[in-house]
Amino acid sequence: MVLRSFFAQDSSSLIATFVPGSADANDITVGGSIINNSDTPDGTIFVYSGGTGTTVTLDDTGGSPNVFNDDQEDDHVITDGGGLVANGTQVESESIITVRALDENGNPTGPEIDVYVFSQNGVTQDVWGYGTSEPLEPGTSYIKISGSNTGSSSYSDFITCFGAGTLIDTADGVEEVQNLEPGQLVWTRDNGLQPVRWIGTTEVSGVGAFAPVLIEAGALGNTRDLIVSQEHRVLIKAPATDMLFGSPEVFVAAKHLCGHPGISIRETDRITYVHFMFDRHQIVRSNGALTESFYFGQSAKYALSSPQRAEIRALFPSVEAINDAFQHTAAPTINAREASVLRAYL
Helix, strand or coil, X not given: CCXXXXXXXXXXXXXXXXXXXXXXXXXXXXXXXXXXXXXXXXXXXXXXXXXXXXXXXEEECCCCCCEECCCCHHHEEEEECCCCCCCCCEXXXXXXXXXXXXXXXXXXXXXXXXEEEEEECCEEEEEEEEEECCCCCCCCEEEEEEEECCCCEECCCCCCCEECCCEEEECCEEEEHHHCCCCCEEEECCCEEEECCEEEEEEEEECHHHXXXXXXXXXXXXXXXXXXXXXXXXXXXXXXXXXXXXXXXXXXXXXXXXXXXXXXXXXXXXXXXXXXXXXXXXXXXECCEEEECCCCCHHHHHHCCHHHHHHHHHHCHHHHHCCCCCCCCCCCECCHHHXXXXXXXX
16 A cells, blocks of 8 residues: 545636637536546636645555556545545546636736646546645636646645744744844754755745644644644654664654644645755754754755646745755655654654
C-alpha cells in the first residue's frame, strides 16, 4: 500500500457562466460544473464559489507512486474520500484546464493556474473533483486559455511557511518573522548565528491545503501559540524516535502532527505566510520550538514537477536569485504513517 494525500475540491464549486460556441452535446454548458478538458472549449468562463476543499487519500499502486496518473484508474483507489468521493472508488487525473482570473473589466489578469480534473471509475466525463496549482479566490471568475487531455501530475506539495508574528531567535533577541531582513543574524541549532539570505511573504486563502496548523502553547515545547503551514516541518527529539526510526530526532510535517493534543488545522479567510532561507537548510527556534528554515535546494527543486516549481516562483519570485548550496535537509523526515505511530509516544 502506497498512500498519497492531496487537496481536492468538489466539482460543483467551479461553475461555467459562459461557453463560447458550444455545439457538441458533450460540451460543458452554462450552469454546469467543470468537466474534462476535451469537452471544455477555450474561452469558457467559470466562477469559483470556494468552501468545498478537503484532503483526499488514495492508494497508488502504479509504477510511479509520486504521480497521480491519467488512464490508470485501477492503480489509484480512494481510501479516504473526505466526503467528496466514495472510499474504494477507482480514480484518475483525467485532464488539465489552464485558466487565468478575470478583473472587473473582464480582462485576464494574474498567473496561469492549472486545474487538474479528476474522474472516477474509468469514465472520462464522470468528474468528482479537481485540484489546482495555486489557490483560487472565492467569487472570482476564471477564463480557460488552454488545456491538455493528458492529466497525469505529481501530488500536491505545498509550500513550507511561518505565520506572520512568529518569534524567531536572532543575535539581537527575538524578532517577529515578518520583520527579519536579509543579512540579519539568526540563531541556528547546528551552526550558530547565520545570516538570512532571502525572505519571501505571501497572503493566500486560509482554507484547504493552505489552511494553517495551530500548535498551541506547550504542545511541542513552544512558549506561545505557533502557526505554520501544513507542510512546515517541526523537529521532534524523543526516545521513541531512536527506537522507531533509528535517529535521535526527526522532522515531521505539521499536518502529520495533527491529532496530538494541542495541534490542529484551523481554517481562516486569509493567512499570511513568511519564508526565510540561509545558505543551507537550518534548524531554528520559533516561538520556542525547533523548526526548519525554508528548503529549496537543488535536489528538492528538481524533484518537484514543473507546475509545482512554477507555483513557488509565482508566489516568491526572488527565490531563484539565491545561489543556494543545499544538499541535505538538517534532519531526516518521516512520512504520515510513521508520524501516526510516533504520536502515540509523544
